[in-house]
Amino acid sequence: MKKNIIILGGGQAGIYAAREIRKNDTESNIKILGEENLLPYERPPLSKDFLLDKKNEQDLYFHSSEVLKNENIDFENILITKVDFEHKKLFSKNEDVYTYDTLLISTGSDNKRLSLDNNLNDDVYYLRNLEEAKTIKEKVLNKNKITIIGGGFIGLEIASSLSQLQKKVTVIEISNQLMGRIIPKQIADLVQSTHIDHGNKIILNKQIDKITKKNDNFEILLNDNSLIETDFVIAGIGSTPSVKLFENTNLKLDNGIVTNQFCETSIKNVYAAGDVSNFYHPLYERNMRLESYQHAQNHGICAGKNIAGVKTEYTSIPWMWSDQFNLNLQLTGICDEYDEIIERGNDINKGVIYFFLKNNKIRGACGVGIIGKVGRDIRITSKLTEKDTIVDKQILSDQNLKLNKLIQK
Amino acid sequence: MSEKNWIEVGSTDSIEEEDLIRFDHQDKTFCVYKLTDGFYATDGICTHEAVHLEDGLVMDDEIECPMHQGIFNIKSGEALSPPACEDLKTYPVKVDNDKIFIKID
Ligand SMILES: Cc1cc2nc3c(=O)[nH]c(=O)nc-3n(C[C@H](O)[C@H](O)[C@H](O)COP(=O)(O)OP(=O)(O)OC[C@H]3O[C@@H](n4cnc5c(N)ncnc54)[C@H](O)[C@@H]3O)c2cc1C
Ligand code: FES
Numbered sequence: 001m002k003k004n005i006i007i008l009g010g011g012q013a014g015i016y017a018a019r020e021i022r023k024n025d026t027e028s029n030i031k032i033l034g035e036e037n038l039l040p041y042e043r044p045p046l047s048k049d050f051l052l053d054k055k056n057e058q059d060l061y062f063h064s065s066e067v068l069k070n071e072n073i074d075f076e077n078i079l080i081t082k083v084d085f086e087h088k089k090l091f092s093k094n095e096d097v098y099t100y101d102t103l104l105i106s107t108g109s110d111n112k113r114l115s116l117d118n119n120l121n122d123d124v125y126y127l128r129n130l131e132e133a134k135t136i137k138e139k140v141l142n143k144n145k146i147t148i149i150g151g152g153f154i155g156l157e158i159a160s161s162l163s164q165l166q167k168k169v170t171v172i173e174i175s176n177q178l179m180g181r182i183i184p185k186q187i188a189d190l191v192q193s194t195h196i197d198h199g200n201k202i203i204l205n206k207q208i209d210k211i212t213k214k215n216d217n218f219e220i221l222l223n224d225n226s227l228i229e230t231d232f233v234i235a236g237i238g239s240t241p242s243v244k245l246f247e248n249t250n251l252k253l254d255n256g257i258v259t260n261q262f263c264e265t266s267i268k269n270v271y272a273a274g275d276v277s278n279f280y281h282p283l284y285e286r287n288m289r290l291e292s293y294q295h296a297q298n299h300g301i302c303a304g305k306n307i308a309g310v311k312t313e314y315t316s317i318p319w320m321w322s323d324q325f326n327l328n329l330q331l332t333g334i335c336d337e338y339d340e341i342i343e344r345g346n347d348i349n350k351g352v353i354y355f356f357l358k359n360n361k362i363r364g365a366c367g368v369g370i371i372g373k374v375g376r377d378i379r380i381t382s383k384l385t386e387k388d389t390i391v392d393k394q395i396l397s398d399q400n401l402k403l404n405k406l407i408q409k
Numbered sequence: 410m411s412e413k414n415w416i417e418v419g420s421t422d423s424i425e426e427e428d429l430i431r432f433d434h435q436d437k438t439f440c441v442y443k444l445t446d447g448f449y450a451t452d453g454i455c456t457h458e459a460v461h462l463e464d465g466l467v468m469d470d471e472i473e474c475p476m477h478q479g480i481f482n483i484k485s486g487e488a489l490s491p492p493a494c495e496d497l498k499t500y501p502v503k504v505d506n507d508k509i510f511i512k513i514d
Contacts, residue, residue, distance in 0.1 A: 379475075
């Protein structure tokens with residue numbers, strides 16, 4: 001049956017869903033509504049190769065407009081400001097109306113903002129989209145001392161890129177380690193040492209009390225009364241699912257849009273995928289929300305299948321990476337439910353991995369190493385987790401023994 | 410085919426099955442694979458960003474990049490999974506007297 005399918009949010013999950021629907025349904029109308037006046041593009045390079053000028057705007061697009069045209073997928077640049085689930089309608093600011101039979105919400109996430117008392121809001125920069133990346137890239141050209149508030153993945157990736165552009169970078173982090181508690185402290189410390197070795201200054205356990213503008217520069221007062229003078233401020237203090245639009249509706253929200261393993265929300269014919277969804281994972285038997293490239297892609301594809309009537313459970317093992325300087329960090333599975341931790345390797349040149357086990361099975365792993373050194377083992381770990389394999393701990397802990405021996409064919 | 414472009418890589422037992430070795434020649438670098446049905450060769454560097462595929466995972470006929478899990482078909486070089494979207498160059502391989510040779514153009 002021919003349907004009107006609308007995808008709200010033209011990012012990674014949205015485009016993968018659209019193409020998957022088309023693969024399975026040649027009849028229905030598919031329309032993507034996106035606030036950014038750009039075809040769907042990859043965000044990971046924004047904090048890395050785009051800032052470093054190793055990639056330009058054209059390199060970021062997932063697909064050309066030709067591909068969308070050939071597959072009869074419509075993309076409209078519009079910001080949706082109101083939703084009426086009862087009458088299956090979406091509205092723009094100018095009261096343009098879009099009626100759907102099936103809706104996929106893939107609105108991604110928004111950056112958290114600092115609450116600054118004085119008129120500094122325009123002086124602190126954030127990074128989520130291409131526009132913001134362009135602005136940062138242009139503005140830092142004639143700046144020297146850069147302060148980054150927040151030592152999470154995005155803040156550290158920007159710190160790595162700007163350091164490579166010969167800037168003097170200071171990172172201020174409120175907790176006692178970088179990248180949050182989900183990353184083993186030992187790995188956070190290895191990443192921290194690499195930043196310090198490249199000349200970046202890392203300040204832990206400190207909060208911002210006040211930012212004061214002094215002519216073209218800034219003074220940042222920390223809670224221990226120390227002062228940092230800086231030419232430019234960027235904040236990367238985390239993100240929240242993009243759900244503002246749905247707050248006064250009957251769509252079930254809890255740290256994002258709650259979905260089951262089929263990407264279905266609490267409202268019939270309304271699906272959600274990507275960063276915005278807090279989805280049920282049948283292998284872990286719990287809900288989770290992920291902000292990762294691989295998840296946005298696979299979750300979008302899974303939503304697309306379900307929308308097209310091909311009932312498919314989402315069982316993808318979580319995986320994400322971060323690239324900083326010559327390091328590649330990878331995380332697979334979940335690292336917060338374990339009764340045992342096993343360490344593999346202790347030299348960053350060969351790769352260091354921490355495995356998190358429960359009942360002798362791997363639940364998750366986190367590794368870091370010079371680029372290329374942890375990927376294979378992390379990938380094998382994802383496969384072992386997926387197959388719920390009882391693992392030989394001797395092999396896990398001995399870097400001289402290959403992990404693929406553990407995969408049962 | 411002219412003989413002079415066939416370069417010796419090493420002996421056939423230098424690669425385990427479903428695995429690969431790195432092979433450097435002049436200023437170029439390659440990966441040489443042993444699959445269940447024979448030997449294959451591709452460029453060594455991932456087409457996504459400049460990381461060597463020598464540490465990647467070989468599964469069936471595919472090589473998976475260790476950095477961002479881009480996947481390539483070893484026999485055709487086709488990029489099968491993002492973020493890799495540009496194909497990997499492949500090279501002819503022959504075995505002569507238990508020695509592997511690849512043909513570099
Ligand atoms: C700087 C940066 C670096 C990253 N690096 C990595 C990395 O190294 N590795 C990794 O695994 N992941 C990384 N990620 C995460 C990854 O990019 C995201 O998880 C992924 O993009 C999520 O896809 P999505 O489709 O859910 O949301 P998005 O790609 O964010 O797309 C959502 C889209 O919806 C639009 N939208 C929202 N509300 C509306 C509305 N009301 N009307 C119309 N349109 C709307 C938004 O404008 C946006 O274009 C990074 C993210 C960022 C920002
Ligand atoms: S470098 Fe190979 S997939 Fe990115």
